[in-house]
Amino acid sequence: MGSLQLKSIRKAFGDHEVLKGIDLEVKDGEFVIFVGPSGCGKSTLLRVIAGLEDATSGSLQIDGAEVINTPPAKRGIAMVFQSYALYPHLTVKDNMALGLKQAGTDKQEIETRVAKASSMLSLDPYLARRPAELSGGQRQRVAIGRAIVREPKLFLFDEPLSNLDAALRVQTRLEIAGLHRRLKATMIYVTHDQVEAMTLADKIVVLNAGRVEQIGSPMELYNRPANLFVAGFIGSPQMNFIEAGKLGDGTAKTVGIRPEHIALSRDSGEWKAKVIHVEHLGADTILYLETDVTGLLTVRLFGEHAYSPDDVVFATPDRASLHRFDAQEQAIL
Amino acid sequence: MSTRARTSPVRTGLVHLALIGYTLIAVFPVFLTVINSFKDRNAIFRSPMQVPLPSTFSLVGYKTVLGQADFIHYFQNSFVVTIVSILAVLLFGAMAAFALSEYRFRGNALMGLYMAIGIMIPIRLGTVAILQGMVASGLVNTLTALILVYTAQGIPLAIFILSEFMRSVSDDLKNAGRIDGLSEYAIFFRLVLPLIRPAMATVAVFTMIPIWNDLWFPLILAPSEATKTVTLGSQIFIGQFVTNWNAVLAALSLAILPILVLYVIFARQLIRGITAGAVK
Numbered sequence: 233m234g235s236l237q238l239k240s241i242r243k244a245f246g247d248h249e250v251l252k253g254i255d256l257e258v259k260d261g262e263f264v265i266f267v268g269p270s271g272c273g274k275s276t277l278l279r280v281i282a283g284l285e286d287a288t289s290g291s292l293q294i295d296g297a298e299v300i301n302t303p304p305a306k307r308g309i310a311m312v313f314q315s316y317a318l319y320p321h322l323t324v325k326d327n328m329a330l331g332l333k334q335a336g337t338d339k340q341e342i343e344t345r346v347a348k349a350s351s352m353l354s355l356d357p358y359l360a361r362r363p364a365e366l367s368g369g370q371r372q373r374v375a376i377g378r379a380i381v382r383e384p385k386l387f388l389f390d391e392p393l394s395n396l397d398a399a400l401r402v403q404t405r406l407e408i409a410g411l412h413r414r415l416k417a418t419m420i421y422v423t424h425d426q427v428e429a430m431t432l433a434d435k436i437v438v439l440n441a442g443r444v445e446q447i448g449s450p451m452e453l454y455n456r457p458a459n460l461f462v463a464g465f466i467g468s469p470q471m472n473f474i475e476a477g478k479l480g481d482g483t484a485k486t487v488g489i490r491p492e493h494i495a496l497s498r499d500s501g502e503w504k505a506k507v508i509h510v511e512h513l514g515a516d517t518i519l520y521l522e523t524d525v526t527g528l529l530t531v532r533l534f535g536e537h538a539y540s541p542d543d544v545v546f547a548t549p550d551r552a553s554l555h556r557f558d559a560q561e562q563a564i565l
Numbered sequence: 566m567s568t569r570a571r572t573s574p575v576r577t578g579l580v581h582l583a584l585i586g587y588t589l590i591a592v593f594p595v596f597l598t599v600i601n602s603f604k605d606r607n608a609i610f611r612s613p614m615q616v617p618l619p620s621t622f623s624l625v626g627y628k629t630v631l632g633q634a635d636f637i638h639y640f641q642n643s644f645v646v647t648i649v650s651i652l653a654v655l656l657f658g659a660m661a662a663f664a665l666s667e668y669r670f671r672g673n674a675l676m677g678l679y680m681a682i683g684i685m686i687p688i689r690l691g692t693v694a695i696l697q698g699m700v701a702s703g704l705v706n707t708l709t710a711l712i713l714v715y716t717a718q719g720i721p722l723a724i725f726i727l728s729e730f731m732r733s734v735s736d737d738l739k740n741a742g743r744i745d746g747l748s749e750y751a752i753f754f755r756l757v758l759p760l761i762r763p764a765m766a767t768v769a770v771f772t773m774i775p776i777w778n779d780l781w782f783p784l785i786l787a788p789s790e791a792t793k794t795v796t797l798g799s800q801i802f803i804g805q806f807v808t809n810w811n812a813v814l815a816a817l818s819l820a821i822l823p824i825l826v827l828y829v830i831f832a833r834q835l836i837r838g839i840t841a842g843a844v845k
Contacts (some may be wrong), residue, residue, distance in 0.1 A: 284740050307748030321759045330602035331745035378741075390737075 233295050234308075234385035240281040241290035248277045251410065254290070257560030258420065258435075263412050264423045267429040268439035269465070274422045275390060277439070281420065282311050284390050294385055305334070307386075310379035314391040316371045318378075325350075325359040326414045328378045342381075349380040352414075353407075369400045378413070389421040393428060394496040405431060409551065419562055426466055430454075438462050460561035462490050469518060474526045476556070484556035484564055491518070491532035493553035496539075500545025512540050521547060586708065595821065600817055602626050602814035611811055630819065638751075639798035644823065646794060650715035654772050657716070658723025659731075663753050665724065666731040666738070677728065683721030688714065690780060695829050698788055706789040715780050719755055719772035726771075730764040731757060745796030766834035773831075779822050794822045 236258040243251040250273045253293070258264050266274040281292065283304035294299045299307050310331075325346055332342045350356050353373045359565035363371055371457050372392060379387055392408070393401045409432055413420055416495035423429055429436050430450045433534040438445040438453065442452040445465075463471050469491045476484040494500070496519070508528070517537045521529045531547060539545065556564040599607050600616050608621035615621070630636050665677050688695075695714060696705075704710040734757050742752045758765070783797040795816070802812040 279740075282740075282744065284743065304740075304744045307742065311741070311744050312739040313741060315735055316737060317741040319738070319741075319756065330747075334746035334751075378745075408756045 233260055233512075235293075235295055236418065236420070236565060237291075237293040238281075239291040239293075241277070241280060241292065242285070242288045243273070243280055243285060244288045245381040250442050253279070254442075254444055255437065256437060256444065256447070260473065261416050261418055263421065263432060265433035266436070266437050266439055266543070267426060267428040267465075268282070268445075269294040270424060271441075272439040273442040274424075275440045278420065278422045280377065280391055282309055283307050284469055294498065305331075308384050309386045309388055310382040310384040311390065312375045312379050312392045314394050316363070316375045316395070318371055318374055320363055321552075322537045323360050324355060324366070324374050324377075327374055328361070328381050329381050335387065336472060345498070346377075347380040349377040352375050352411075353378065363542070368396055369404060372396065372404060373407075376408070380411075382406060382413070385418065387417055387419040387478045389468075390422075391421065391423055393423070393518070397521055408432065426468065426543075435464075438465060440465075456563070457488075457555060458563050460486060460488075461558050461559070463555055463563070469530045469532060471555070472526070472529050477505075478525055481556070484559075485559040486557040486561070488555035488557065491530040492534075494529070494531045495548045496531055496533060496537075497546045497548070499563045501548040503547045504530075505545055505547050507539055507541050507543040507545060509541060512536065514553065523547065542559075566595040568650055578703070598802050599818050599821075600809070602818040604811075605679070606767040606811055609814075616820045623811070626809075626813075626815030627819075629809065631814040632829055634797075636794070636798060636816070638791075639793050639795045640707060640819075642792055643777060643796070643820075644713065647773055647827075649708075649712050650719060650776050651769050651772055654713065654719035654723050655769060656827075658720045658768065659727050659758065659765065660753070661720070662724045662725045663757060666728040666747055668704070677724075680724045684725060684739045686800035688718045692785060696785055704786075706787050706792050708787065708792055710786045711782055711792075711794075712785065715772075715776045715779075719768075719776070722771060723768045726768050727761065727764055730761045734760050762834055764833040770828060774824065777820075 236374050236507070238254050238256040241251055241254040242249065245447060248298065254277060255265075266277060267318040268274045276285060278289045283299070283302060287300060290300070290535045291298060294309070307462070319330065322330065328346050330348060337345075345520075346359075350359060353376060355370070355373055355377055358366060358370060358374075363374065366374065372395075377391070389408075393404055396404060405428060408419075408421075413453055421428075421432065433450055435447060436450055436453055437447050440461050446453060446462045448456075450460075453462060453466045457466060464473070467490055471488045471490050472494075474487050474489070476482075479487055481487060490523070503525050505523040507519055508522050509520040511518040514536065515534070517533045517539070519531045519533065519537075519539055521531060523529055529547060582643070597613070603612060603623065603626075604615075604621045605623035605625060606668060608617070608623075617623075661680065665673060665680070685821040699705050699710045713829040718833065731759070738760075739752050742756050779794075780796045780798060780800075783792075783794045787793070788797065799813055799816040799820070801841065804829075
């Protein structure tokens with residue numbers, strides 16, 4: 233079990249308000265990801281849920297019970313930190329067992345749970361080692377193991393992959409996804425990396441400047457961003473924004489088109505453009521164009537294409553994939 | 566063959582020369598004390614720079630010192646005062662440092678500054694007031710008086726050094742402990758203290774040496790026979806007209822030993838850092 237309900241959570245440090253009233257509902261077994269730029273309050277929100285920071289006001293319920301005044305250890309949560317935060321003077325096994333020992337769990341039970349977690353994460357050969365003797369990936373697995381043995385209602389992850397190198401990050405991402413499928417546990421995960429968010433989440437919460445911008449499944453956010461911020465934040469390369477007036481659209485203020493929704497031709501098309509720069513990535517080719525109508529335009533083509541700077545091309549947007557935003561930066565549906 | 570991109574033999578040589586020169590200057594008085602403590606009285610005055618020869622070798626100083634049964638007692642006093650003071654300084658200093666570095670409360674910075682004033686103002690300025698206080702509380706001529714004063718003397722520096730180190734202990738680690746259900750005391754004793762052990766050793770060394778060597782407070786607060794420390798005890802051999810140099814030098818040589826042992830113990834802790842791999 234593990235549902236979570238936040239009602240108008242606010243957090244201020246002195247005069248500086250970091251969370252400006254967050255409402256959120258997480259159902260049992262969901263994988264929810266908080267994503268947003270640095271300083272948007274996503275880590276603070278996670279720490280409020282963990283009980284490491286006191287909220288200034290608001291209500292926080294785990295499984296229907298109000299926990300806003302409950303200390304972290306009694307909330308039935310476990311947390312995995314970006315820096316792993318393993319106890320350096322304890323062995324891997326003791327690192328995992330400490331929380332249970334502290335809670336007065338039966339010895340036999342501790343053994344069983346640690347054994348189960350360590351085999352799940354293939355940590356068996358390392359149980360007697362200290363954290364200093366492990367690699368980064370292994371340390372992160374120990375940190376995850378320490379969370380698993382507590383059998384929490386909620387798993388909290390605070391940018392767990394940021395300290396890993398690219399290859400390990402993909403591998404650990406798969407492990408976390410697998411873990412979620414197997415444990416069917418509720419997980420809340422903070423990241424600034426939208427790829428992690430898109431690939432792992434059942435539900436993404438986009439935060440900006442202490443407010444929730446949009447909550448939805450990855451594809452909802454991609455296909456129907458609620459406002460200009462979400463449209464710009466989700467998707468890479470970033471969506472192109474064009475002043476609606478330049479396209480003769482009187483009702484909208486801004487029109488957005490994703491780089492992958494623009495077709496390119498050497499002979500004819502809607503906007504005549506000059507190629508400024510080309511990035512060949514193998515699977516994709518990213519072109520930066522300068523057009524008279526739209527200004528700078530990013531275009532993403534699939535596969536390899538032999539364009540080079542200063543080529544003259546014609547770009548045509550896919551009309552069905554245009555996103556239109558009003559003067560308040562909200563999407564016009 | 567190692568490369569020479571970053572080190573030139575000339576520069577390394579000069580650095581070593583300077584260090585060796587300084588070491589010689591620093592060690593020379595100690596050396597002089599020790600060699601002369603093994604010579605007879607005439608040899609001390611006739612050729613003070615000479616190492617003991619078979620003809621001049623004499624243990625008379627040590628016999629005098631150890632023959633005075635009280636001297637063992639003086640050592641014991643010094644030991645009790647030094648050890649208890651160090652423990653008190655480390656415990657209370659570390660606890661105060663933890664509070665100052667870990668918790669946000671009104672007046673935190675001001676409190677830190679107040680504690681640091683003790684580093685800038687010598688405690689001896691308050692000797693008269695301290696003596697009056699000790700007299701009033703009936704602590705004159707007790708080791709407790711010395712321990713209290715030395716604890717007060719050592720705590721400011723301890724807080725200053727330790728709070729810097731405690732700030733460097735990762736917040737995530739402490740938070741992980743909180744989620745695992747450790748109390749704030751358990752976090753302090755079981756997570757933070759082991760991690761800042763090298764800093765604790767530094768503080769212990771800095772605290773220990775002035776206490777062991779101090780003559781001022783034992784002379785003023787605890788000059789009785791029962792509470793004399795080694796430094797004060799050695800003074801009995803220095804008279805206004807006659808000084809028993811053999812005994813003085815022997816007593817001083819003996820006084821170096823315990824502090825050397827303590828230093829070696831703490832220095833081992835200084836080197837053995839176990840923080841590696843805590844985070845990142």
